[in-house]
Amino acid sequence: MHESESTPAAETPTRATYTGEVHPTSGYTAAEEVMNSLTHGLGFIWAVTALVLAVVYASLNATPWLIVACSVYGASLIVLYLSSFLYHTVRRMNLKRLFLKLDHACIYLLIAGTYTPFMLGPLRGPLGWTLFGIVWALAVAGVVKEAISCKRGGLLSSLIYLAMGWLCVVAVVPLFIKLSSLGFILLFSGGAAYSVGVIFYLCHRMKFHHAIWHLFVLGGSVCQWLAIMTLVGQAA
Numbered sequence: 213m214h215e216s217e218s219t220p221a222a223e224t225p226t227r228a229t230y231t232g233e234v235h236p237t238s239g240y241t242a243a244e245e246v247m248n249s250l251t252h253g254l255g256f257i258w259a260v261t262a263l264v265l266a267v268v269y270a271s272l273n274a275t276p277w278l279i280v281a282c283s284v285y286g287a288s289l290i291v292l293y294l295s296s297f298l299y300h301t302v303r304r305m306n307l308k309r310l311f312l313k314l315d316h317a318c319i320y321l322l323i324a325g326t327y328t329p330f331m332l333g334p335l336r337g338p339l340g341w342t343l344f345g346i347v348w349a350l351a352v353a354g355v356v357k358e359a360i361s362c363k364r365g366g367l368l369s370s371l372i373y374l375a376m377g378w379l380c381v382v383a384v385v386p387l388f389i390k391l392s393s394l395g396f397i398l399l400f401s402g403g404a405a406y407s408v409g410v411i412f413y414l415c416h417r418m419k420f421h422h423a424i425w426h427l428f429v430l431g432g433s434v435c436q437w438l439a440i441m442t443l444v445g446q447a448a
Contacts, residue, residue, distance in 0.1 A: 240422065244423065251430065266437065266444070274333075278447055289322060291322075292318040292321065319354075322433075323376045327347045343382070395442035
């Protein structure tokens with residue numbers, strides 16, 4: 213996931229692979245890309261584990277709604293970390309551009325996927341279904357935007373991600389009532405981790421800023437996965 217403007221056509225190297233110090237597509241050094249790949253490669257491994265644990269736990273304790281919701285959430289985690297890992301790992305410029313689009317699109321899917329267990333679990337009803345519809349409509353619109361846009365996500369995309377993520381504040385009271393204290397704290401701690409991480413995501417001149425952003429994403433994901441696990445435990 214990177215946010216600078218696209219490399220002008222006149223400056224794009226003719227060779228299909230990167231051999232210089234800074235990749236012409238991502239703008240990162242080789243050392244930075246190693247760290248970017250490592251952080252979300254570990255995230256991918258964790259996401260697969262998180263999906264299995266969440267679905268098994270939900271199958272033992274929760275309703276079919278939550279089982280499906282946890283499956284959707286876990287799948288969104290996996291595609292986010294996999295697309296990010298592939299983007300930062302591949303060297304061919306055409307593949308890198310493809311995975312960059314997928315990477316940005318999957319952020320929308322993860323945000324909507326994270327909402328799903330809460331909207332189809334404790335908030336299932338008029339409010340839950342309304343928020344569910346809104347956030348998934350925004351996610352689909354975001355995916356389409358990334359597919360047709362020639363520009364990379366920057367400040368505008370970051371603001372859209374934040375707005376989608378914090379849309380849940382309209383349901384803060386019912387969430388506070390329905391969730392355990394620990395689940396509520398974990399849910400909003402995850403949101404805070406993502407939000408603070410955006411600061412590093414936008415610090416273009418900081419060395420390894422993107423790997424630091426990845427760590428905040430991983431921390432936010434773990435917090436919200438734990439919140440979902442406490443939610444499933446409540447349903448037992």
